[in-house]
Amino acid sequence: MKLASLKSGRDGRLIVVSRDLSRAVEVSNIAHTMQQALDNWQQTEPRLQNIYQQLNEQQSLGFEFDQQACHSPLPRAYHWADGSAYVNHVELVRKARGAQMPDSFWHDPLIYQGGSDTFLAPTQDIQIPELDWGVDFEAEIAIIVDDVMLGCSTKDAGQHIKLICLVNDVSLRNLIPGELAKGFGFYQSKPSSAFSPVAVTPDELHTHWQDSKVHLPLSVHFNNELYGQPNAGVDMTFDFSQLLSHAAKSRPLAAGTIIGSGTVSNKDRSVGSCCIAEQRMLETIEHGKPISSFMRYGDNIRIEMFDHQQNSIFGQINQNLHPVE
Structure with a gap:
């Protein structure tokens, strides 16, 4: 459906x-x-x-x-939490700055609670007042759940996944280091996200929904050029049941809670990236410094997923970046 x-x-x-x-x-x-x-x-x-x-x-x-x-499927939500399920992406971030990654990252999910009161529509402009903040897109998958009890196990979590959609989790990369240095997490560096116009039930994906993962490429076009199409079911260290159980460890989750996967990323670099930061990391590792710039005013980001017959499943996130008017 x-x-x-x-x-x-x-x-x-x-x-x-x-x-x-x-x-x-x-x-x-x-x-x-x-x-x-x-x-x-x-x-x-x-x-x-x-x-x-x-x-x-x-x-x-x-x-x-x-x-x-269309607006986002939930124009505002009681709860929006975003994970970082593709740990090779995290490892790459740390490698680019010469930092070791704790072993715990491979078995203890990363997750933060973001703002959910002002989601953007899937074709709504991203408005950011300062380009110096380092505007980036992040193409992700997300699930929407019904009521989830406190302490829900990974085994039981899957039955609560009712809808699946796509996300552009906009990030302000140059604000992130300062916020994380305070030891209190993201806030200003995570403006409003946008979701695909359509949300689908898991059965709609047929065999492409297995083990609480979407086994299809996520297509990202930046300024009308293919930027990446990694497979969302590959290299996903923590599946959605694991992320959901992790989120419910110490609190119940209300119906309408949205859980994001984090930036989809494959170890196979030939499939490209789902965010500019990852491309800049690869450039830093290879050349000693990043080459690609973050988004500029007038840039366009398009995120979509297709089945094997090239039919769009969720519709299209299609946004332009503009200054605040």
Whole structure:
């Protein structure tokens, strides 16, 4: 099943989207918003699935789906936590600055809680007042869950994963070192993220969803040139069940909680990168200094995932960087 939120008020208006992303149906009689559907998922999911089946079978049903009319699936969320599941990416960051990586990073997930009150729409401009802050994109996968109990085990966590989407987790790289040096984590260096227009249920990915991982390439185009297409199921040290269990170790998680994978990264460097920082790390290792610059005003970032028939699964994150007006 595929779901999206039309731009409407603060929390959007829930719609069901056809498999080919061509048509959609409003479902306010079932749930007005994505959050409302997730709060009552056991009751709403079968009814939404029924609409989805009808939509795919009846070409005359509904209206034309317009990605431009969509907000992020959850325009705001109670909880957004981002992991760093591709540890080879972390290792590369530290190697570039000559730092050793603690062995614990390979068996104890990294995760931080980010701002979730002002997500960007998937085609909304990124507005940053200072280029000196080092604006970077980060292409990721994310899951959305129903209510998760305190201390949920990795074994049980998978059953709580209800939706999957893509993320552009915007980062301000030149602000990060100063914040981390304080020993209190990210804040100013992590502005609003944007999510794909469509969120899908795990069964929609068929065999590409295995072991709580998405086994498909994530396509990143920067200024209309392919920047990277690493496979999200390869080199993912911690799967989503592990990240979810880690997040729930000391607290319950409310329905609508979003957990991100962190920047998708493969050890095979021929597939490119999902963020500029990784490319700069590789340049530093090879040349002694970074060559690539961070984003400039007017730059465009496009993030998308395709099935083996080259059909877009989640729709497209397509954003331009602009100064604050």
